[in-house]
Amino acid sequence: MKRALDPLHEEPFDIVVIGAGILGASIARDAALRGLSVALVEKRDFGAQTSANSLKLIHGGLRYLQHLDLARMRSSIRERSVWLRxxxxxxxxxxxxxxxxxxxxxxxxxxxxxxxxxxxxxxxxxxxxxxxxxxxxxxxxxxxxxxxxxxxxxxxxxxxxxxxxxxxxYSAERLVLAVIQGAHAAGAVVANYVEIQGRRSAGTGVTTLAARDHRSGSSFEVHARLVVNAAGPAAPTLAARLLGHSTLVETxxxxxxxxxxxxxxxxxxxxxxxxxxxxxxxxxxxxxxxxxxxxxxxxxxxxxxxxxxxxxxxxxxxxxxxxxxxxxxxxxxxxxxxxxxxxxxxxxxxxxxTLSDSGSSPVRLLKRHRVVDHGAEGAPWLISAVSVKYTTARLVAEEVVDHLFTRRGSTPPPCRTSHTLLPGAPASVAELLAAARRNYGELLEGEVLEHLVRSYGTGFPRVLDYRRTLPRWDERVEASAPVIRAQLVHSAATEMVCCAEDLVLRRTELGPRGLASDAALAAAAEALAAAPAPAG
Missing domain, CATH: 3.30.9.10 (D-Amino Acid Oxidase, subunit A, domain 2)
Incomplete structure (x- = not known):
């Protein structure tokens, strides 16, 4: 998955999704798996905002019993099963x-x-x-x-x-990335550090969006038949910017x-x-x-x-x-x-x-997601989605994509995301780990090998391929974590990394574990320089 912006300039996309947290990533994957042409853009790095704030839980909603919300509990149970699957x-x-x-x-x-x-x-x-x-x-x-x-x-x-x-x-950050990789594998065009700054025009079934690449500073246009605003906390501001006035999505x-x-x-x-x-x-x-x-x-x-x-x-x-x-x-x-x-x-x-009356403590959280069709505001090309938790993002995405097909005047084809494995997902983690130990146990200590299997699934051997070309490939970046230099170079080459912070904070567990040291950032910068293909 390389960062290439030229495909964003081409023919109009069926759907442009703005925001690549867990919700936007899930919408892009669902739409692409159902055959739509999709672009997914994020003004920062993937999953860098609310999706990065986590107790790492995919929860089945037992706590909703005290809320007397059995329907929400049931949907949470189903979605927990989906992620485990x-x-x-x-x-x-x-x-x-x-x-x-x-x-x-x-x-x-x-x-x-x-x-x-x-x-x-x-x-x-x-x-x-x-x-x-x-x-x-x-x-x-x-x-x-x-x-x-x-x-x-x-x-x-x-x-x-x-x-x-x-x-x-195991890693909330890499789970977001796996969903994005799944969208990309299904045909979506994906780019981080691309900000949608406004709308140039809307007509004849195509909306033209003004975009800016934060890496190069260049500006360009992206064309879409429908636009999904999944920008998380920035969604109200983005909707107002695209429409030119305050909107129904105020939250x-x-x-x-x-x-x-x-x-x-x-x-x-x-x-x-x-x-x-x-x-x-x-x-x-x-x-x-x-x-x-x-x-x-x-x-x-x-x-x-x-x-x-x-x-x-x-x-x-x-x-x-x-x-x-x-x-x-x-x-x-x-x-x-x-x-x-x-x-x-x-x-x-x-x-x-939160709910609209949460101006002071204690905070009362919004209990249900919101999907807003801006057709009532004269913008039938725009849909905004606000999610309330990581666990049910896939289910919200399914609702959004169903609505997109309805908006296009067609019957939604069946959703495939609940049973289509994410890239790297093995049939059995235990069997994959046992095979890894048999084949590579002499190369790496057990903790590091297990970490590679858990982080990359069936794709872990591609990290080990760097042993043939990368000096000190198996050297730990931080002594207390099983992250090795080969991971940094692999991510820099294949996971759309644009800076050292991307590597440390969102492609490895170093940042989430509080190990984003100067030494780790220096190692990440070195990996970017050593990567066999530029990240962008």
């Missing part, structure tokens, strides 16, 4: 422990009943999913079992716990934070009661729950939601004091951990859509 190297089951107490809504009898409802609603959760990625049924835990898994839950009121399973992304946004700390050696994710309440819950369970998620030798803690001045746009920086405010909430819930800024490895920050 189409990207088993990048998504895997994750056990969760919720502590139980003697009274209130966290009594074991009530939580056991919740698990029974969850199991009933998710009875088909493993349909078509590789056996090694099956989601087990939930179960109750004794007090001793709970404390053996999470000693930090010790308290006089603890009676035990319940365990259920959700799904964890307020809030700041969401997830913090990354050194690993606490937990084998399970677990919940901790916070001092704040969950304003999105219909059944009030008292305090809201913080989630502690083990990921890649790190502990992720989230999610905090804070009001945001303004109505979306790009998030350039987190306001002073915001991280400290969340740290204080975490330490109140988990005083023994004594987290402070010195222990903080990385901050995931992004913007999430």
């Amino acid at each position: 189409i990207a088993p190297h990048l998504v895997e089951p994750l056990p969760f422990v919720v502590p139980t107490s003697r009274s209130g809504l966290h009594r074991k009898t009530l939580l056991r009943a919740a698990l029974q409802v969850n199991d009933m609603l998710s009875r088909d959760r493993n349909s078509g999913v590789p056996e090694e990625r099956h989601i087990p049924a939930g179960r109750a835990l004794s007090r001793n079992e709970t404390l053996e898994l999470v000693p930090e839950l010790e308290s006089r009121s603890l009676t035990g716990g319940v365990m259920f399973h959700d799904a964890l992304m 307020p946004y809030s700041l969401a934070l997830n913090l990354v700390f050194p690993a606490r050696e937990h084998r399970v994710a677990f919940t901790l009661p916070s001092s704040s309440r969950d304003p999105n819950s219909v059944v009030h369970t008292g305090s809201r729950q913080l989630l502690v998620v083990p990921w890649r030798q790190r502990s992720l803690i989230g999610t905090a939601h804070y009001p945001l001045a303004g109505r979306g746009g790009d998030l350039e920086a987190v306001e002073d004091g915001t991280v400290e405010r969340f740290l204080a909430e975490i330490n109140q819930a988990w005083p023994e951990a004594a987290f402070d800024a010195a222990k903080l490895e990385h901050v995931h920050a992004g913007l999430l859509p």
